[in-house]
Amino acid sequence: MAQARKRVVIVGGGxxxxxxxxxxxxxxxxxxxxxxxxxxxxxxxxxxxxxxAGLSPADIARPIRTLLSGHRNxxxxxGQVDGIDVCARKVSGDFGQLDYxxxxxxxxxxHAYFGNEAWEPHAPGLKTLEQATEIRRRxxxxxxxAERTDDPEERxxxxxxxxxxxxxxxxxxxxxxxxxxxxxxxRDFRNVDPKLTRVILIEAxxxxxxxxxxxxxxxxxxxLETLGVQVWTRSRVTSIDDEGLxxxxxxxxxxxxxxxxxxxxxxxxxxxxxxxxxxxxxxxEGDLSIAGHPEVFVLGDLALVLDHDGKPLPGVAPVALQQGxxxxxxxxxxxxxKARAPFRYLDKGQMxxxxxxxxxxxxxxxxxxxxxxxxxxxxxHIYYLSxxxxxxxxxxxxxxxxxxxxxxxxxxxxxxxxxxxxDEPGSKDEAA
Amino acid sequence: MAQARKRVVIVGGGxxxxxxxxxxxxxxxxxxxxxxxxxxxxxxxxxxxxxxAGLSPADIARPIRTLLSGHRNxxxxxGQVDGIDVCARKVSGDFGQLDYxxxxxxxxxxHAYFGNEAWEPHAPGLKTLEQATEIRRRxxxxxxxAERTDDPEERxxxxxxxxxxxxxxxxxxxxxxxxxxxxxxxRDFRNVDPKLTRVILIEAxxxxxxxxxxxxxxxxxxxLETLGVQVWTRSRVTSIDDEGLxxxxxxxxxxxxxxxxxxxxxxxxxxxxxxxxxxxxxxxEGDLSIAGHPEVFVLGDLALVLDHDGKPLPGVAPVALQQGxxxxxxxxxxxxxKARAPFRYLDKGQMxxxxxxxxxxxxxxxxxxxxxxxxxxxxxHIYYLSxxxxxxxxxxxxxxxxxxxxxxxxxxxxxxxxxxxxDEPGSKDEAA
Numbered sequence: 001m002a003q004a005r006k007r008v009v010i011v012g013g014g015x016x017x018x019x020x021x022x023x024x025x026x027x028x029x030x031x032x033x034x035x036x037x038x039x040x041x042x043x044x045x046x047x048x049x050x051x052x053a054g055l056s057p058a059d060i061a062r063p064i065r066t067l068l069s070g071h072r073n074x075x076x077x078x079g080q081v082d083g084i085d086v087c088a089r090k091v092s093g094d095f096g097q098l099d100y101x102x103x104x105x106x107x108x109x110x111h112a113y114f115g116n117e118a119w120e121p122h123a124p125g126l127k128t129l130e131q132a133t134e135i136r137r138r139x140x141x142x143x144x145x146a147e148r149t150d151d152p153e154e155r156x157x158x159x160x161x162x163x164x165x166x167x168x169x170x171x172x173x174x175x176x177x178x179x180x181x182x183x184x185x186x187r188d189f190r191n192v193d194p195k196l197t198r199v200i201l202i203e204a205x206x207x208x209x210x211x212x213x214x215x216x217x218x219x220x221x222x223x224l225e226t227l228g229v230q231v232w233t234r235s236r237v238t239s240i241d242d243e244g245l246x247x248x249x250x251x252x253x254x255x256x257x258x259x260x261x262x263x264x265x266x267x268x269x270x271x272x273x274x275x276x277x278x279x280x281x282x283x284x285e286g287d288l289s290i291a292g293h294p295e296v297f298v299l300g301d302l303a304l305v306l307d308h309d310g311k312p313l314p315g316v317a318p319v320a321l322q323q324g325x326x327x328x329x330x331x332x333x334x335x336x337x338k339a340r341a342p343f344r345y346l347d348k349g350q351m352x353x354x355x356x357x358x359x360x361x362x363x364x365x366x367x368x369x370x371x372x373x374x375x376x377x378x379x380x381h382i383y384y385l386s387x388x389x390x391x392x393x394x395x396x397x398x399x400x401x402x403x404x405x406x407x408x409x410x411x412x413x414x415x416x417x418x419x420x421x422x423d424e425p426g427s428k429d430e431a432a
Numbered sequence: 433m434a435q436a437r438k439r440v441v442i443v444g445g446g447x448x449x450x451x452x453x454x455x456x457x458x459x460x461x462x463x464x465x466x467x468x469x470x471x472x473x474x475x476x477x478x479x480x481x482x483x484x485a486g487l488s489p490a491d492i493a494r495p496i497r498t499l500l501s502g503h504r505n506x507x508x509x510x511g512q513v514d515g516i517d518v519c520a521r522k523v524s525g526d527f528g529q530l531d532y533x534x535x536x537x538x539x540x541x542x543h544a545y546f547g548n549e550a551w552e553p554h555a556p557g558l559k560t561l562e563q564a565t566e567i568r569r570r571x572x573x574x575x576x577x578a579e580r581t582d583d584p585e586e587r588x589x590x591x592x593x594x595x596x597x598x599x600x601x602x603x604x605x606x607x608x609x610x611x612x613x614x615x616x617x618x619r620d621f622r623n624v625d626p627k628l629t630r631v632i633l634i635e636a637x638x639x640x641x642x643x644x645x646x647x648x649x650x651x652x653x654x655x656l657e658t659l660g661v662q663v664w665t666r667s668r669v670t671s672i673d674d675e676g677l678x679x680x681x682x683x684x685x686x687x688x689x690x691x692x693x694x695x696x697x698x699x700x701x702x703x704x705x706x707x708x709x710x711x712x713x714x715x716x717e718g719d720l721s722i723a724g725h726p727e728v729f730v731l732g733d734l735a736l737v738l739d740h741d742g743k744p745l746p747g748v749a750p751v752a753l754q755q756g757x758x759x760x761x762x763x764x765x766x767x768x769x770k771a772r773a774p775f776r777y778l779d780k781g782q783m784x785x786x787x788x789x790x791x792x793x794x795x796x797x798x799x800x801x802x803x804x805x806x807x808x809x810x811x812x813h814i815y816y817l818s819x820x821x822x823x824x825x826x827x828x829x830x831x832x833x834x835x836x837x838x839x840x841x842x843x844x845x846x847x848x849x850x851x852x853x854x855d856e857p858g859s860k861d862e863a864a
Contacts, residue, residue: 038844039572039576039842039843039844040842040843040844043862056488056489056490056491056841057488057843057845058841058842058843059488061843063620063841065620066620066842067618069620074621075623076579076620076622077579077580078573078576078580078844079580095580096582110847120850123852124849124850128845128849129843130845130847130848130849131849133845133849134849140471141510144510146469147508147509147510148509148510148527150528162786171509187501188495188497188498188501188508189497190507190508191507214691214731324628334703369810382627393777407606409488409489409490410471410472410490410498411471411472411489411490411493411495411561412470412472412496413489413561413562413565414512414562416559416562416847417556417562417563418552418553418556
């Protein structure tokens with residue numbers, strides 16, 4: 001005896017899950033359940049702006065319920081999925097059990113240290129709002145400590161910032177710290193000489209931004225150097241501790257290390273009867289379902305999809321967004337008895353931004369650098385904040401920042417909230 | 433051998449400290465040091481809006497350095513003062529030692545449980561940004577849990593909110609939760625019936641808002657009831673635990689208790705050779721200095737100042753602001769050889785807001801209720817956000833909220849930031 005309506009369970013409310021839900025939410029013949037352990041969808045491409053005190057968390061995150069409130073066949077559950085039974089077609093978690101007819105798994109990725117997990121307390125990554133707030137706290141606290149100390153060595157250490165990983169996130173973080181120290185903060189401190197601030201971007205490979213054209217990398221390196229960032233390529237970090245880090249024999253005394261060197265797919269993929277690559281991504285068929293289970297789809301950063309050159313598609317928002325729409329439409333067609341179409345990624349190009357007026361854009365038929373690239377970056381990001389009421393607010397905030405060199409969210413917020421914290425775990429900073 | 437320039441040390445960057453610094457920062461013959469353990473000044477009158485997801489922390493907080501960056505004779509130190517030696521004229525803390533010629537102590541107050549400190553994990557107060565974020569997390573999580581559960585008793589418990597304390601903060605919190613459940617959230621949930629949401633405001637005294645006229649209290653009670661808030665007066669809470677609270681024999685099952693029932697002055701007052709009242713406020717002379725030490729001033733919520741009726745001045749922003757300016761000007765006159773003037777509080781009235789379109793205003797010669805009072809409340813608060821670049825942003829955000837009934841900052845942000853939290857204290861919620 002079949003259910004009256006087929007039920008689709010979507011796990012994960014990122015770009016993939018949200019966009020699948022938007023398509024499927026229009027099909028009253030389906031019952032739709034979206035499960036996410038957060039109550040909000042996060043616009044991850046702007047997460048570094050929260051870490052760098054340019055935006056507030058609420059500017060780039062919206063409740064999933066609100067974004068999908070127009071779809072009456074959809075139920076949103078805030079909960080943690082921890083079991084998948086593909087034979088019984090059930091997912092389970094802290095909310096109980098859910099049967100499904102279709103399962104869409106889009107739980108994304110987290111940053112990873114690949115055997116050096118002990119580095120995490122010293123070098124936070126940037127995948128969540130909590131991590132962005134933590135990075136903000138550390139960067140701003142370093143300047144405060146530099147201002148306060150009378151020891152020149154300690155001041156130098158506090159004013160040295162290391163970013164590990166030369167991909168777009170590392171470049172964005174390094175550029176933003178360089179700019180903040182040279183412009184925003186310079187006016188507010190008395191003892192700190194901003195010229196003493198060192199920002200070092202450490203990349204193990206031959207060059208930063210390896211997914212871009214080499215000429216673009218050269219331009220980005222030049223732009224970073226203008227902001228006082230030193231770019232160390234072919235440099236592999238061998239240890240990170242309380243006092244700084246080592247690159248082979250070389251020792252760098254630094255109070256702040258940020259990790260942008262690698263991600264690993266969400267652990268939920270391990271529960272599927274499917275192959276995974278070394279970073280945990282699940283191998284999928286051309287239609288994004290897993291082999292032997294056409295009713296189970298894997299999308300976004302959790303999926304391993306190869307492009308026509310045999311290279312994996314990058315873990316970026318446009319891929320996830322297009323995959324979400326694809327699976328949504330595929331299920332829609334299938335309900336009408338049509339055959340499945342394979343997923344094809346329409347590559348609209350890639351971009352990275354360096355500070356407040358420079359970027360690089362590498363799109364089919366279009367390569368931009370400098371100010372024009374930055375304007376394009378800004379417009380595209382504001383466009384894609386769509387469904388977000390805050391689009392106007394973000395625009396105004398950026399306009400202010402641009403004119404004043406200010407940063408609106410320069411708050412050092414602590415972790416504990418209690419006034420009588422003697423017995424509260426977590427109110428102490430375990431790393432600083 | 434005297435110092436070349438007299439040094440004024442201000443401890444605390446709230447309304448009192450900040451406004452004293454603004455006056456004294458214009459006197460190049462002084463050396464000014466402001467110490468605060470936070471890097472920001474907080475606009476506390478709007479803190480409940482952060483707790484209720486209407487505003488983001490950065491909307492109501494600005495770096496102290498930025499607010500005072502125009503004053504070149506001023507140094508800001510982020511640090512914790514823990515010792516005061518009034519004989520040697522020194523303050524000490526994690527930043528080292530500082531000599532002073534004048535000391536201004538304005539470290540404010542924190543919420544207090546008066547012997548029931550064990551209640552704190554179950555009933556957070558609202559004095560800091562961290563506490564506001566924690567309250568936001570609890571309130572929003574309660575709705576998520578109510579949506580998720582199938583147990584009607586548990587759903588009822590999650591949808592019951594108790595606010596202890598019927599002063600302006602308690603009234604504002606109760607009104608905002610009532611409104612949020614009836615308007616904002618009603619559209620986004622599927623299982624939760626907003627009519628089931630109970631908000632109970634518990635006051636031990638005869639009536640809520642005792643500092644207002646009795647007719648105003650009646651109006652505010654009516655306004656609260658319109659928003660679904662039940663007002664329990666003459667009700668003393670006798671216990672608070674994981675499952676709810678007790679008022680004498682009566683038991684209330686609730687998942688969320690908020691504490692707005694009392695504050696205690698900052699502990700730093702204990703280091704002064706001066707009398708204190710039962711909530712720790714320091715008794716001061718007419719000029720706000722302490723007896724026997726004309727060079728030591730106590731201001732803001734930490735000071736006990738009586739009005740002409742012999743009642744203590746309330747712990748509100750206008751009192752602190754006027755005291756800061758007073759002491760600033762007093763030192764300025766004294767440097768010119770003039771005698772000290774006593775502090776006189778110019779009472780411009782008081783106000784409380786209830787939901788999104790009602791308030792009460794009680795000012796000399798002016799009593800307003802309903803919509804007009806709310807408009808006055810809004811204008812005055814936006815005016816006093818002055819020095820804040822965000823004034824326009826706050827206005828736009830409120831305009832949006834007003835039109836859409838939305839709440840821009842409905843994020844449940846966790847406490848821990850690490851992806852590998854096995855060994856991280858504080859990533860678990862100790863109360864829920």
